[in-house]
Amino acid sequence: MKNMKKLIAAIVVMMAMSPVFAQTATPAPAATKQAPAKAPATPKALPAPEQRAIAYSDELKTKLHLTDDQYKKVLAVNTECIRRKDALKANGDKAGNGFKDISAYRKQQFQTILTPDQLTQLKAMNAQHGGKKDAE
Template sequence: MKKLIAAIAIMLAVSPVFAQTATPAPAAAKQAPAKAPAAPKALPAPEKRAIAYTDELKTKLNLTDDQYKKVLDVNTECIRRKDAAKASGQKGGFKEISAYRKQQFQTILTPDQLAKLKDMNAQHAQKGAKGDTEK
């Protein structure tokens, strides 16, 4: 009987220690990132993305300051249109946006710059096609 009482007393004394050390919050935090990819990634503002793309074009196509401003305006407009189309769930419209961008670039860029841009786009398309086949 004394042993039974002593065992119960030890269990009662030890059980609060186990109850306090068990922390389910970190385990839940570790599981949450596994479910997170379902949420869409937040993209930078259209202006920031347009600046990044236009800066790349300025470097690769040697744009003048005037050309840079015009190309930046076109890129910003196109990115806003694409974001709006994606947000509204539209499937079409992207070809029209690309055609608009191409038409505007033809009025802004020189023939040599247009040729370089065409080569850049072709290389980008090839990289995309290779990435699709490797998956």
């Protein structure tokens, strides 16, 4: 009887622990596809420019209710700006006029893509984030 209780207790413990062992970390498919991408030149490892542009564009799509056409255009602008900023950083330019030029380019492009209401919402978002999102 004692052995039977031990056996049942062991089975219960094993069943309780099985979900822990069943969970294995599998890399996301997007992460494996980005492996061949060029590593950023900065010491801090950043996601690829395309990934960062998608993340920011997705945020704008949700918050500004972008159409599919607007999203494609915003994504292209964000990708270009992030690539240009990464190139400036790789060349050691941390606070030069190049960043201001890129921000001006993004702002000008957004003015042709977004509606006046969306531009107002974007300005409010940037003010809330301290202007950080406009800078990257």
